[in-house]
Amino acid sequence: MGKGDKKTRRGKIIKGSYGVRRPRKKTGPVTTGTGRKKASGAKA
Incomplete structure (x- = not known):
């Protein structure tokens, strides 16, 4: 079990x-910083 073993995490990283x-x-x-909605006007 090691770098050559395709069943292990380490082997998958190598492959x-x-x-x-x-x-x-x-x-x-x-998401970006410009994707926000602008607040609507003053509430009546």
């Missing part, structure tokens, strides 16, 4: 593959 032991990063919604 550049993904799986149960090394899941891909969850990509959330991409």
Whole structure:
């Protein structure tokens, strides 16, 4: 078990593959600072 073992996390990092032991990063919604809504005018 080591760098050559494709079933381990270290082996997957070396091979550049993904799986149960090394899941891909969850990509959330991409947000920027300019994506905010402007506040509406004064309340009556």
